[in-house]
Every structure is written in structure tokens, then in C-alpha cells.
Amino acid sequence: MxxxxxxxxxxxxxxxxxxxxxxxxxxxxxxxxxxxxxxxxxxxxxxxxxxxxxxxxxxxxxxxxxxxxxxxxxxxxxxxxxxxxxxxxxxxxxxxxxxxxxxxxxxxxxxxxxxxEIEVPSKWKTFSTKSKHPDFANGVYVIGTSATEILMLEEEPKKLILANTYLMSAYIADFMNENQLDSLVLPDIDRLVHEARRAFSSTKHRVNYFLTAHELLRWAYK
Known part of the structure; x- marks a missing residue:
């Protein structure tokens, strides 16, 4: 046994x-x-x-x-x-x-x-950085011609256009490149956010435009 x-x-x-x-x-x-x-x-x-x-x-x-x-x-x-x-x-x-x-x-x-094939060089590109801001727990994405030349909101030149996902930021950058735009106004952003959420089948893609570069840096990882 x-x-x-x-x-x-x-x-x-x-x-x-x-x-x-x-x-x-x-x-x-x-x-x-x-x-x-x-x-x-x-x-x-x-x-x-x-x-x-x-x-x-x-x-x-x-x-x-x-x-x-x-x-x-x-x-x-x-x-x-x-x-x-x-x-x-x-x-x-x-x-x-x-x-x-x-x-x-x-x-x-x-x-x-x-x-x-990538036919035409893009003026606007997506750049990312880590952040401790609650709206950007997985990182913050911005649009710019370089890492230091960042797109600002046309109505408020000191406010950044910030996305919480690469897809959202890239969608906006693609729109600007396709239409050869140098700036964006709020109605355009609201429409693009709606289009991107529908295109990518998700509501998690968001854009915020209430922070200045100085305010965002307070949330940056040291």
C-alpha cells in the first residue's frame, strides 16, 4: 500500500x-x-x-x-x-x-x-515620451516636424496637441500631411478624434489640448 x-x-x-x-x-x-x-x-x-x-x-x-x-x-x-x-x-x-x-x-x-513603398517624405511625424500624467499612463504622443518643433493648437499657440496612443497621433499627422496643413483648429481635431475612434474600433484613443509644454514637463519621468 x-x-x-x-x-x-x-x-x-x-x-x-x-x-x-x-x-x-x-x-x-x-x-x-x-x-x-x-x-x-x-x-x-x-x-x-x-x-x-x-x-x-x-x-x-x-x-x-x-x-x-x-x-x-x-x-x-x-x-x-x-x-x-x-x-x-x-x-x-x-x-x-x-x-x-x-x-x-x-x-x-x-x-x-x-x-x-513610401513615396513622399512626411513633414509631420509622431514623437513619444514617457509621462506620469494620469491621462498618459502608457506614454504621451505629440506631432511635430522634429522632436523639438511640436505642433500647437492654432487658437492657443502655447497649448500642445497631445494623444494617448500612437494610432491617434499618427492619424492626425497623416491628415495634416495629406492636406499639406501647417496648423489645426479645434473643429478639425474633434472630427479627427471621432474618425480615428471609428477607424480603429476603439474609444480609448483620445486627444487633449489643455497642457502647455512647461506643464507637461512636470509629469515627465526623471
């Missing part, structure tokens, strides 16, 4: 250890949109996370964030319906994912890169 109990306990411990090892040996895939430093356009990234070791790869680049968003939606749909184990190498995962993305999203052959 004692031998059987011992064997049962041993089997349970072995199974528990096996499950714990499997939980540790995870590969997590994520897809998101961000700016690629030094390059025009909006990049769609695939992040392969192996227990905190993350490898980022740009799988798509486009001049408008709306087009990049449509690719990201297709990419996330693929990830939801895919299964990768820890034994698959990053190279295999990336190759399989890109092949599935091309088959699902693109109507042309894989050797065509026309969708990735």
Missing part, C-alpha cells in the same frame, strides 16, 4: 514539474504598429517573446496608418488562429507568419513590394 501511494505521489510531482516547465517554455506573439526610427511611414511589427527575450521584426511599412492598421488586423487574426510551440525557432515562426499574412491579406505575389 505504501509503495502505491509513493508511486502516485511521484507521478503527481512529475506531472506538476512537467506542467510548470511547459508554462515557463512559452513563446508569445504580438503584433503592433509604431514608427520605425529614421524611416518614413508606419511599421507593423511582429514581436516574438521567449520568456522575456523579445525579437522585433518589421513585417510591413506604409505611408498611412490606416493601411498599416488593416494589415495589423489581418496579422492579429492570423495569430489568434495559429499555434506555435517553444521548439519552433524564431526564423520558422517568422517565415510561417509572413507566408500566412501574404496569403490572407495581399492580392499580389510575395515578390511585389509596392504596398511597402
Amino acid at each position: 505504501k509503495t502505491k501511494i509513493k508511486n502516485r505521489n511521484k507521478n503527481r510531482n512529475t506531472r506538476k514539474l512537467f506542467l510548470e516547465m511547459n508554462r515557463c517554455q512559452k513563446v508569445i506573439l504580438r503584433c503592433f504598429i509604431a514608427q520605425l526610427e529614421g524611416v518614413e511611414g508606419h511599421a507593423v511589427y511582429l514581436a516574438i517573446d521567449r520568456n522575456g527575450e523579445i525579437e522585433l521584426t518589421v513585417v510591413f511599412l506604409h505611408s498611412t496608418v490606416i493601411k498599416a492598421w488593416s494589415v495589423a488586423v489581418a496579422a492579429r487574426r492570423i495569430l489568434e488562429n495559429s499555434s506555435y510551440s517553444y521548439k519552433h525557432s524564431n526564423e520558422v515562426i517568422l517565415k510561417t507568419f509572413v507566408a500566412a499574412l501574404v496569403a490572407d491579406y495581399f492580392d499580389y505575389s510575395t515578390d511585389s513590394d509596392s504596398e511597402n
Whole structure:
């Protein structure tokens, strides 16, 4: 009787250890949109996370964030319906994912890169910084011609146009570039916020224009 109990306990411990090892040996895939430093356009990234070791790869680049968003939606749909184990190498995962993305999203052959072409340099770009402000817990995004030349509200030149997500900031910047604008007024901003929320299917994308640069710096991380 004692031998059987011992064997049962041993089997349970072995199974528990096996499950714990499997939980540790995870590969997590994520897809998101961000700016690629030094390059025009909006990049769609695939992040392969192996227990905190993350490898980022740009799988798509486009001049408008709306087009990049449509690719990201297709990419996330693929990830939801895919299964990768820890034994698959990053190279295999990336190759399989890109092949599935091309088959699902693109109507042309894989050797065509026309969708990735950035034709005209953009005047307005998106810049981000960390912030402790409650409205920008995940960072604050601004629009500017450079990191120091930031877009201000036309009616109140000292007030910054601040977005809480990259997508919102990029959507406004794309609108300004497309229409060759040098400034924005409140009615334009309100309309763009509404359009972006509808385009990106979320109400979490917000714009605030009540802080000056000096006030924002009070919330910046030291």
C-alpha cells in the first residue's frame, strides 16, 4: 500500500514539474504598429517573446496608418488562429507568419513590394515620451516636424496637441500631411478624434489640448 501511494505521489510531482516547465517554455506573439526610427511611414511589427527575450521584426511599412492598421488586423487574426510551440525557432515562426499574412491579406505575389513603398517624405511625424500624467499612463504622443518643433493648437499657440496612443497621433499627422496643413483648429481635431475612434474600433484613443509644454514637463519621468 505504501509503495502505491509513493508511486502516485511521484507521478503527481512529475506531472506538476512537467506542467510548470511547459508554462515557463512559452513563446508569445504580438503584433503592433509604431514608427520605425529614421524611416518614413508606419511599421507593423511582429514581436516574438521567449520568456522575456523579445525579437522585433518589421513585417510591413506604409505611408498611412490606416493601411498599416488593416494589415495589423489581418496579422492579429492570423495569430489568434495559429499555434506555435517553444521548439519552433524564431526564423520558422517568422517565415510561417509572413507566408500566412501574404496569403490572407495581399492580392499580389510575395515578390511585389509596392504596398511597402513610401513615396513622399512626411513633414509631420509622431514623437513619444514617457509621462506620469494620469491621462498618459502608457506614454504621451505629440506631432511635430522634429522632436523639438511640436505642433500647437492654432487658437492657443502655447497649448500642445497631445494623444494617448500612437494610432491617434499618427492619424492626425497623416491628415495634416495629406492636406499639406501647417496648423489645426479645434473643429478639425474633434472630427479627427471621432474618425480615428471609428477607424480603429476603439474609444480609448483620445486627444487633449489643455497642457502647455512647461506643464507637461512636470509629469515627465526623471
